[in-house]
Amino acid sequence: MSELEEERSAFDWEARFAEGTTPWERGQMHPAFLDWARKGAFTDLESVMIPGCGRAPEVAGFAEMGIHTIGADLSETAINWQRKHLDECDLSAELITGDILDWTPAAPIDAVYEQTFLCAIHPRLRETYEAALIRWLKPGGKLFALLMQKDERGGPPYGCPIGVMHTLFPESRWIWPDGELTPWPHPALGGKAELGAILERR
Numbered sequence: 001m002s003e004l005e006e007e008r009s010a011f012d013w014e015a016r017f018a019e020g021t022t023p024w025e026r027g028q029m030h031p032a033f034l035d036w037a038r039k040g041a042f043t044d045l046e047s048v049m050i051p052g053c054g055r056a057p058e059v060a061g062f063a064e065m066g067i068h069t070i071g072a073d074l075s076e077t078a079i080n081w082q083r084k085h086l087d088e089c090d091l092s093a094e095l096i097t098g099d100i101l102d103w104t105p106a107a108p109i110d111a112v113y114e115q116t117f118l119c120a121i122h123p124r125l126r127e128t129y130e131a132a133l134i135r136w137l138k139p140g141g142k143l144f145a146l147l148m149q150k151d152e153r154g155g156p157p158y159g160c161p162i163g164v165m166h167t168l169f170p171e172s173r174w175i176w177p178d179g180e181l182t183p184w185p186h187p188a189l190g191g192k193a194e195l196g197a198i199l200e201r202r
């Protein structure tokens, strides 16, 4: 196994779901998701991918809007939870179990909804992830990002300082929104803020 492959599986996410130690979960829809939905940010989407979806209820939230929703996660337990939850809600979505960084869609998609995934992967995998986002999204496609702010070193969650994010998502490939980004404090992770940003793939 290469060093990068080891990093992809270094943290045992499956064990965290199996033992129920999942402090990143809000237990309800993310307020940023609800705010974007209220403002019509998802209105024109036909397809959306949620990488590292875990047990996030936003998979069902997008499916309920009639958007073709793809949820992916390394954890079989999390994907089984999504399958059961969708069945209970009488909704459907495409679910993938496995390492999403290697995935390529059959056709480029309209949007990616990013919620505690970038901060979950090792920072050395970030450029691989950014390249995957470029591969997944249509030109003009949207990345709905929630960027975890924290000062302590290490992770997960690994901090996503805005200066570092501008280097990772450069203006040559991404259009950043004007103005201040909205902070959404996380109720469980010591109140750390996630900054909400809608980036457009050029």
Ligand SMILES: C[S@@+](CC[C@H](N)C(=O)[O-])C[C@H]1O[C@@H](n2cnc3c(N)ncnc32)[C@H](O)[C@@H]1O
Residues within 6 Å of the ligand: 008, 013, 014, 024, 025, 026, 051, 052, 053, 054, 055, 056, 072, 073, 074, 075, 078, 098, 099, 100, 101, 115, 116, 117, 120, 121
């Ligand atoms: C912090 S959790 C966030 C889960 C979910 N987005 C939420 O907000 O509840 C990170 C998730 O990413 C998944 N994950 C980590 N690396 C992955 C990879 N390379 N491919 C797919 N899923 C991955 C983990 O299994 C875990 O469910």
